[in-house]
Amino acid sequence: MSESILEIRGLNKHFGPTYANRNIDFTLGRGEVHGLLGENGSGKSTLLSQIAGLYRCDSGEMSVNGEKYDPHSPLDANARGISMVMQELGVIGSLPAGVNVFLGRTGQFSKGGIVDLGEMNRAAAAVFEKWELPMPRLGRLTEGMSIEERKMIELARALSIDPEILLLDEVTQSLSLNNRNRLYELIAKFRDMGRSVIVITHDIEEMVQITDVITVLRDGEVVGRVNTKDTDPDKLRMMMVGRNISGDYYRDDNVPECDGETVLEVRGLSVPGELEDVSFDVHAGEILGFCGLSDAGIHSVGKAVFGLTGAAGTVHFLPTDAYIKSAPQALANHMGYVPKDRDNEALMIHANIRDNSVLPSVNELKGPLGLLAPGKVSSLADGIVKRFSVKTTGIRQPMDALSGGNKQKVNLGRWLAKDLRLLILDCPTRGVDVGVKAAIYSLMKEAKKTGIAVILISDELTEVLGMADRLLVMKDGRVTREIRRDEDFTEQAVIGVMI
Amino acid sequence: MPANGETRRMKNWVFYIIFAAVIAAVLVIFHFISGRQFLDWSNVKGIISRSAYPCFIAWGFCFLFACGYTDMSIGGVVVLGSFASCILGNWFGLPGVIIGGLVVGLLLIFINFLIFTYSGIPSWIAGISLAMIYEALAFLLKISKGTKALISTSLAKEYRILGQLPWCLILLLIGFVIVYFIYNRTTVGLNIRALGGNKDVAEKLGINTKKTLLFVGLIAGILVGVSCVLQQSYAGQTTVKTGLTSINMIFQPLAIYLLAQIIRERINIVVCVPICAFILYSIFNLLTMLGVPSGTLQEAFLGAFIVIFGIIGSRKVKGVVK
Numbered sequence: 001m002s003e004s005i006l007e008i009r010g011l012n013k014h015f016g017p018t019y020a021n022r023n024i025d026f027t028l029g030r031g032e033v034h035g036l037l038g039e040n041g042s043g044k045s046t047l048l049s050q051i052a053g054l055y056r057c058d059s060g061e062m063s064v065n066g067e068k069y070d071p072h073s074p075l076d077a078n079a080r081g082i083s084m085v086m087q088e089l090g091v092i093g094s095l096p097a098g099v100n101v102f103l104g105r106t107g108q109f110s111k112g113g114i115v116d117l118g119e120m121n122r123a124a125a126a127v128f129e130k131w132e133l134p135m136p137r138l139g140r141l142t143e144g145m146s147i148e149e150r151k152m153i154e155l156a157r158a159l160s161i162d163p164e165i166l167l168l169d170e171v172t173q174s175l176s177l178n179n180r181n182r183l184y185e186l187i188a189k190f191r192d193m194g195r196s197v198i199v200i201t202h203d204i205e206e207m208v209q210i211t212d213v214i215t216v217l218r219d220g221e222v223v224g225r226v227n228t229k230d231t232d233p234d235k236l237r238m239m240m241v242g243r244n245i246s247g248d249y250y251r252d253d254n255v256p257e258c259d260g261e262t263v264l265e266v267r268g269l270s271v272p273g274e275l276e277d278v279s280f281d282v283h284a285g286e287i288l289g290f291c292g293l294s295d296a297g298i299h300s301v302g303k304a305v306f307g308l309t310g311a312a313g314t315v316h317f318l319p320t321d322a323y324i325k326s327a328p329q330a331l332a333n334h335m336g337y338v339p340k341d342r343d344n345e346a347l348m349i350h351a352n353i354r355d356n357s358v359l360p361s362v363n364e365l366k367g368p369l370g371l372l373a374p375g376k377v378s379s380l381a382d383g384i385v386k387r388f389s390v391k392t393t394g395i396r397q398p399m400d401a402l403s404g405g406n407k408q409k410v411n412l413g414r415w416l417a418k419d420l421r422l423l424i425l426d427c428p429t430r431g432v433d434v435g436v437k438a439a440i441y442s443l444m445k446e447a448k449k450t451g452i453a454v455i456l457i458s459d460e461l462t463e464v465l466g467m468a469d470r471l472l473v474m475k476d477g478r479v480t481r482e483i484r485r486d487e488d489f490t491e492q493a494v495i496g497v498m499i
Numbered sequence: 500m501p502a503n504g505e506t507r508r509m510k511n512w513v514f515y516i517i518f519a520a521v522i523a524a525v526l527v528i529f530h531f532i533s534g535r536q537f538l539d540w541s542n543v544k545g546i547i548s549r550s551a552y553p554c555f556i557a558w559g560f561c562f563l564f565a566c567g568y569t570d571m572s573i574g575g576v577v578v579l580g581s582f583a584s585c586i587l588g589n590w591f592g593l594p595g596v597i598i599g600g601l602v603v604g605l606l607l608i609f610i611n612f613l614i615f616t617y618s619g620i621p622s623w624i625a626g627i628s629l630a631m632i633y634e635a636l637a638f639l640l641k642i643s644k645g646t647k648a649l650i651s652t653s654l655a656k657e658y659r660i661l662g663q664l665p666w667c668l669i670l671l672l673i674g675f676v677i678v679y680f681i682y683n684r685t686t687v688g689l690n691i692r693a694l695g696g697n698k699d700v701a702e703k704l705g706i707n708t709k710k711t712l713l714f715v716g717l718i719a720g721i722l723v724g725v726s727c728v729l730q731q732s733y734a735g736q737t738t739v740k741t742g743l744t745s746i747n748m749i750f751q752p753l754a755i756y757l758l759a760q761i762i763r764e765r766i767n768i769v770v771c772v773p774i775c776a777f778i779l780y781s782i783f784n785l786l787t788m789l790g791v792p793s794g795t796l797q798e799a800f801l802g803a804f805i806v807i808f809g810i811i812g813s814r815k816v817k818g819v820v821k
Contacts, residue, residue, distance in 0.1 A: 092701070094695065095692055103693055103700075104701075110685070115689065117683075
């Protein structure tokens with residue numbers, strides 16, 4: 001076994017009456033990539049947050065390089081060579097990318113009280129170059145950047161302290177295939193340099209691919225630690241949820257169902273700098289997949305079809321013969337849209353489950369005078385919570401108190417509670433555990449059976465290959481190839497077109 | 500495909516040139532509408548002098564809003580600061596004018612921020628309560644036997660030079676340079692903007708939010724203090740009313756801030772403030788020349804102008820470098 005760099009003994013953390021971590025023992029070896037696996041709410045992020053100095057431990061001990069470690073803040077952790085990229089932290093939109101890399105430490109570029117922005121940007125550029133990360137425009141405000149660009153800035157921020165231990169909480173879920181590969185290379189480089197990484201990801205196959213050791217948590221406790229080479233995804237799933245879960249939650253057929261009634265006819269969809277002349281049809285009961293690398297424009301398709309970007313071209317919704325130009329019009333025509341950036345674009349994060357649940361259904365629920373009956377609203381929200389097994393204290397609980405998976409259940413559930421004809425899903429399983437993932441795929445299959453047309457946009461190739469009837473591969477804002485489920489529907493074939 | 504740096508710079512310069520040309524054209528139109536009076540130097544001097552005091556408050560708003568707070572008591576603070584400026588000015592001359600306004604402005608705004616930071620009361624609620632207190636205090640000073648005479652006396656004319664050119668312009672230029680660097684190029688400025696952008700992220704990145712908020716109080720306090728000095732120097736006297744009417748005093752600086760906010764996509768907000776102040780007071784000046792009654796009707800024009808400007812400015816521009 002490699003020499004340990006981080007030792008944790010008997011760590012406890014509780015929030016009110018709820019234990020987030022209980023008697024955690026954990027060892028991280030030098031030059032080790034260590035995975036933390038568990039369902040949403042199992043305490044993985046809390047454990048990383050304690051290591052990163054975001055939360056104080058209630059009891060227990062930590063040591064780094066054999067010396068006592070009790071961080072009071074992330075800056076304390078940074079001083080000991082530990083930095084973290086958090087699942088939902090984000091960047092400050094009103095500040096440029098370069099400043100975001102060194103935020104909280106801008107004083108090091110200050111001369112006579114004035115921050116040398118040029119020097120700061122050069123230092124930020126050096127971090128991006130050193131770790132071979134795609135460099136954004138460092139002088140540009142981050143508010144207009146994609147979730148992927150913002151995640152890369154967060155990664156650069158964590159790397160800018162040249163850490164000995166890097167903590168990554170659900171980072172890959174925000175990345176497309178090319179940047180995901182870059183991150184894997186970075187992790188490998190880190191290991192080669194004798195540094196250590198702790199990774200949280202809900203993608204078990206990915207975890208098996210990139211880690212050396214995996215610790216599994218359940219309900220805040222460590223239930224097992226295994227060497228990755230001695231295990232497989234199915235064993236890990238069982239350890240994680242405490243019961244047998246089959247890995248084949250994707251479709252097992254290879255019969256494309258794309259001959260039903262045409263629901264949507266998209267022609268010449270163009271958004272300057274994002275999409276160029278994109279045309280396609282979607283049929284009832286079909287799952288149409290979109291995939292591509294980070295700048296391919298797949299995420300712009302969902303927004304444009306739902307009338308959010310004022311794109312050129314036509315989006316013809318055939319059942320009502322409507323040409324969709326705006327989101328309210330899309331909503332009125334039985335279309336639904338689940339965006340990738342859950343916290344910023346989909347949910348009112350500080351409002352409660354009840355208010356979030358009712359939002360897409362206000363028109364259906366309002367009475368003759370335009371008033372909403374509180375009983376109906378609560379009943380709808382209760383129904384969503386029950387149907388999708390949302391772990392919550394009640395419908396009045398704020399969204400920001402829920403775990404990522406439970407937020408997504410509400411996000412998706414509120415659309416499926418409606419009478420939809422077309423549902424656009426952009427990375428629907430981002431940041432959710434295997435159980436929730438299976439539930440989401442099952443809901444998609446159910447929607448397909450009832451004749452709902454689904455547009456599935458995803459950064460995870462296995463997901464679109466597993467679920468779609470037809471796949472549109474995009475590159476540089478254009479559709480470059482269409483592949484049907486009964487054709488060459490393999491990762492190799494798709495990657496060949498994407499690159 | 501994203502534009503390269505050279506193209507972006509070129510686009511920005513094209514925008515600056517067009518923007519300057521449009522403003523120049525509008526001023527020339529104003530000149531002809533007003534019967535060739537608007538661009539008379541004496542008239543332009545008046546507009547600049549009138550713009551100075553609200554400019555400093557609008558810069559104060561840049562810091563307040565950047566950190567996600569608001570302060571409705573600024574009007575009340577300006578009234579009290581102007582009193583102090585007037586009384587001390589008449590006693591000690593120009594140093595009294597400066598010290599009186601600065602000290603009262605700084606002290607009261609800093610106290611406000613101590614309350615916002617440590618009480619946990621939303622700043623707009625606390626600000627309204629404080630505005631009522633400051634108005635009542637000003638009213639008491641105005642009617643009390645001991646202070647009535649002092650406050651009713653106008654500031655002596657020889658001590659009002661800071662409200663006139665070139666001094667108000669010099670103060671504006673100095674203020675601009677200092678505010679620009681603090682807002683854009685200091686750690687505290689960046690931390691203030693981070694706080695308003697996302698307080699949770701800022702805290703998690705080790706920014707001391709309480710200390711940063713107190714810095715906002717300090718900076719905004721100095722800016723409001725300077726505006727007290729300029730207000731008293733320009734007007735010579737300050738009117739006192741109760742019933743939250745002091746909030747009227749911040750309406751025009753607020754309008755300047757809103758206008759600046761609209762074009763900040765293209766031009767740094769600190770630079771936008773004096774430009775917008777000049778545009779705003781040019782409009783008021785023109786309306787007065789055209790015989791439009793000041794007050795309600797002029798404010799209706801102002802409201803319409805902000806809406807039109809907002810519509811033009813809200814056309815999103817991507818790929819802006821700041």
